[in-house]
Amino acid sequence: MAAAEGEDYVDPVTLRAQARSQRKSLGRLSILIRQSVRLVWASGRGLFVGLLALQIAAALALAGQVLAVQAVLAAILDLDGSGATAALWTSVLVLAGLTAVTSIIGAVQGHMQRLLGELVARSMWDQVLDVSTGVGLSSFESPDFFNRLQRVQSNALSRPYQVTQGLIAMGGALAASIGVGAALVSISPLLLPLLVVGGLPVLLTSRRESRLEFDFSVAQTPVLRMRQYLTLVQTGRDEAKEIRAFNLADWLHGRFDTAYGTYLGALAHHLRRRATLSAIGNLGSAVVLVLTLGALVWLILDGQVTVAGAGAAIVAIRMLASQVQTLFAGVQRIFESGLFLEDLQGFLRLAEPAKEDAHGPEAPTGFGAVTADDVHFTYPGSELPAVRGATVELRAGEVVAIVGENGSGKTTLAKILAGLYTPDEGAVRWDGTDIRAWSLASVRSRIAVIFQDFVRYALSAEDNIAIGDVSRPPDPARLRASTRAAGATGAIESLPDGYATPLSRLFAGGRDLSGGQWQRVAIARGYYRDAPFVILDEPSAALDPRAEYDLFASLRHTLEGRTALFISHRFSTVRSADRIYVMAEGRVVEHGTHDELMAADGQYAELFSLQAAAYLNAEQA
Numbered sequence: 001m002a003a004a005e006g007e008d009y010v011d012p013v014t015l016r017a018q019a020r021s022q023r024k025s026l027g028r029l030s031i032l033i034r035q036s037v038r039l040v041w042a043s044g045r046g047l048f049v050g051l052l053a054l055q056i057a058a059a060l061a062l063a064g065q066v067l068a069v070q071a072v073l074a075a076i077l078d079l080d081g082s083g084a085t086a087a088l089w090t091s092v093l094v095l096a097g098l099t100a101v102t103s104i105i106g107a108v109q110g111h112m113q114r115l116l117g118e119l120v121a122r123s124m125w126d127q128v129l130d131v132s133t134g135v136g137l138s139s140f141e142s143p144d145f146f147n148r149l150q151r152v153q154s155n156a157l158s159r160p161y162q163v164t165q166g167l168i169a170m171g172g173a174l175a176a177s178i179g180v181g182a183a184l185v186s187i188s189p190l191l192l193p194l195l196v197v198g199g200l201p202v203l204l205t206s207r208r209e210s211r212l213e214f215d216f217s218v219a220q221t222p223v224l225r226m227r228q229y230l231t232l233v234q235t236g237r238d239e240a241k242e243i244r245a246f247n248l249a250d251w252l253h254g255r256f257d258t259a260y261g262t263y264l265g266a267l268a269h270h271l272r273r274r275a276t277l278s279a280i281g282n283l284g285s286a287v288v289l290v291l292t293l294g295a296l297v298w299l300i301l302d303g304q305v306t307v308a309g310a311g312a313a314i315v316a317i318r319m320l321a322s323q324v325q326t327l328f329a330g331v332q333r334i335f336e337s338g339l340f341l342e343d344l345q346g347f348l349r350l351a352e353p354a355k356e357d358a359h360g361p362e363a364p365t366g367f368g369a370v371t372a373d374d375v376h377f378t379y380p381g382s383e384l385p386a387v388r389g390a391t392v393e394l395r396a397g398e399v400v401a402i403v404g405e406n407g408s409g410k411t412t413l414a415k416i417l418a419g420l421y422t423p424d425e426g427a428v429r430w431d432g433t434d435i436r437a438w439s440l441a442s443v444r445s446r447i448a449v450i451f452q453d454f455v456r457y458a459l460s461a462e463d464n465i466a467i468g469d470v471s472r473p474p475d476p477a478r479l480r481a482s483t484r485a486a487g488a489t490g491a492i493e494s495l496p497d498g499y500a501t502p503l504s505r506l507f508a509g510g511r512d513l514s515g516g517q518w519q520r521v522a523i524a525r526g527y528y529r530d531a532p533f534v535i536l537d538e539p540s541a542a543l544d545p546r547a548e549y550d551l552f553a554s555l556r557h558t559l560e561g562r563t564a565l566f567i568s569h570r571f572s573t574v575r576s577a578d579r580i581y582v583m584a585e586g587r588v589v590e591h592g593t594h595d596e597l598m599a600a601d602g603q604y605a606e607l608f609s610l611q612a613a614a615y616l617n618a619e620q621a
C-alpha cells in the first residue's frame with residue numbers, strides 16, 4: 001500500500017494560493033471546455049448530442065422570430081395595401097408558431113439536461129467512491145484528506161453538472177447569438193459590435209466572482225465539516241444514549257449554532273461581495289445597451305433603417321443581450337467550476353497508488369512463516385512512533401498472541417502484518433520475501449482480519465458474515481460452519497427471519513444484536529474468509545468469560561491449520577498460545593510460551609498475576 005498522502009495533498013492555504021495564481025485566459029477556458037466536454041461525453045454522449053441539436057434548432061427558431069417580427073411590423077405599416085391582411089396573418093402565425101417551438105424546445109431541454117446532469121453526477125460519484133475506498137488506510141488519519149473529501153462531496157461533485165449546464169447554455173447561446181446576430185446584421189451591421197462590447201463588463205466581473213467563490217469554499221471547509229460532524233453526533237443512534245446520559249443536548253446545540261453562525265456571517269459577507277460585483281457588471285452592460293438603443297434611434301432618424309426594421313432590431317437587441325448574458329454566464333460557470341474540477345482531478349489522482357496495489361505478482365497461497373522484521377511506524381501527523389522496532393514471527397499453523405497495555409502498539413502492529421499500513425522502516429516478510437514484492441491486494445486476500453472496532457453492517461445476518469469473502473458467490477454450508485464455529489448460530493437462528501434478518505433497526509423487520517452476539521458475527525465473518533492467516537484483534541472483549549474461554553479453546557480446531565494472531569488484554573485467555581509477545585511502548589519487550597514468560601518473572605508475569613489476583617478478589621467479593 002503506497003501512502004496516499006504526498007505531493008497530491010494540497011492544504012487549503014496552498015489551494016487558495018493556487019487559485020489566486022490561476023490565469024483566466026481564453027487558453028485556459030478552452031482547456032476547461034475540452035475537459036468538461038470529455039467528462040460529459042463519457043457520461044452521456046447521446047443526450048449531449050441531442051441537447052446540442054436542440055440548441056441549434058432553438059437558435060434558428062429565435063432568428064426566425066426576429067425576421068417574423070420585422071414581417072409583422074412591415075405588414076401592419078402596410079395594412080391599406082392590397083393583400084396586406086393575408087400577409088399580416090401569415091407572419092403572425094409564423095411568429096406564434098416559432099415562439100411555441102422555442103418554448104417547447106426549452107421545456108424538453110430542461111428535462112434532458114436534468115437527466116444528463118444525473119448521469120454526469122453518477123460517473124463522478126463512481127470515481128470519488130473508488131478513491132475513498134481505494135486510498136491507503138493512513139489517508140483516513142489525515143485531516144487534509146477529510147477536508148478534501150468534504151470539499152469534493154459538497155462542491156466538486158455538483159460542479160460537473162454545472163459545467164454540463166454551462167456548456168449547453170454556452171453552445172445554445174452561441175448558436176442563438178449567431179442566428180439573431182445574422183438577422184440583426186441584415187437590419188444594420190453597425191449594431192452588432194456595440195452589443196458584443198455590452199457583454200464585456202459581465203465577463204470581467206464574473207471572472208472575479210468565480211475566484212471569490214472558490215476562495216470562500218476552501219476557507220469554509222473546516223467549519224462545514226465541524227458543523228456536519230455536530231449534526232451527525234446529534235442525530236446518530238449510537239450517540240443518542242450518551243447525549244441523554246450526560247445531558248449534552250444544549251451544549252452540543254450551542255456548538256452547532258456557533259459553527260453555523262460563523263458560516264452564515266462569512267456567507268453574508270461573501271454574497272455581498274458577489275452581489276456588488278455582479279451589479280457592477282450588469283450596470284456596465286445596461287450602459288452599453290442604452291448606447292446601442294441610442295444608436296438605433298439615430299439610424300432611424302438618419303433614414304438608414306426602416307421603422308419595421310428598427311422594431312425588429314429592438315426585439316433582436318433584447319434577445320441578443322440575453323443570449324450574450326447566457327453565454328457569459330456559461331463561461332463564468334465553467335471558470336468557477338474549473339478550480340473545483342482541478343481540485344476534483346487532484347483528488348481522483350489519489351486513487352492511483354491504490355490502483356498500484358493491484359499490480360505486481362500474486363502473493364503465494366500460503367507460507368512457512370510470517371515475520372515482522374524490526375518494523376517502525378508513525379501515524380501521519382503524529383510525533384511519536386506507535387511501533388518502534390518490533391519483531392515477531394508466526395510459523396504456519398501456530399496460534400500466536402500479542403498482549404500489552406493500552407496504547408502499546410498491538411493493533412498498529414496487527415495492521416502492519418495485515419498489509420494495511422506500510423512500515424516506515426523494517427518489513428513484513430513471508431518466508432523471507434518482503435510482502436511489497438507482491439500485489440498488496442493479493443496479500444490482503446490471503447488474510448482475514450477481525451478488528452476490535454469491526455463494522456456492524458445494516459445488512460442481513462447472512463450478508464454480515466458472507467461479506468468476509470465477496471470474491472465468490474455465498475456458500476451456505478461454509479456460512480453455517482463459520483457461524484457455528486464462532487458460536488453465533490443460536491443468536492442468528494432465533495431472529496425472526498434467521499439469516500435473512502437485517503441486523504439493524506434502520507430497516508423494516510430489522511433486529512439489533514447484543515455486543516457479544518455482534519462480536520460472534522464478526523468472528524464468523526473472519527472464519528468465513530478462506531485465508532491462511534487470521535488476525536483477531538481483541539475478538540473476545542465483548543464476550544463473557546465462558547464464551548471467551550470457549551472461543552480460544554476451539555480456535556485451533558476451527559482454524560484447521562491456519563495461522564492465527566490473537567490480540568488480547570486478558571492474559572488468562574492466551575496462556576495456551578504457541579508463543580506470546582508482550583508489547584510496551586511500541587516495542588516487543590518479552591516473548592515466549594506462558595510457562596517461559598512466567599519463569600522469566602518479567603512484565604508478563606507481573607501483569608498476569610495482577611489480573612489473576614483481581615479476578616480472584618472479584619470472585620471472593
Ligand SMILES: Nc1ncnc2c1ncn2[C@@H]1O[C@H](COP(=O)(O)OP(=O)(O)OP(=O)(O)O)[C@@H](O)[C@H]1O
Nearest residue numbers: 141379382386404405406407408409410411412413
Ligand atoms: N489512527 C491513529 N492516529 C494516530 N495515532 C494513533 C492512531 N491509532 C493509534 N495511535 C497511537 O498509536 C499508539 C499505539 O496504538 P495501538 O492502537 O496500536 O495500541 P494498542 O496496544 O492496540 O491499544 P489498545 O489496547 O488500547 O487497543 C498509541 O499511542 C495511540 O495513541
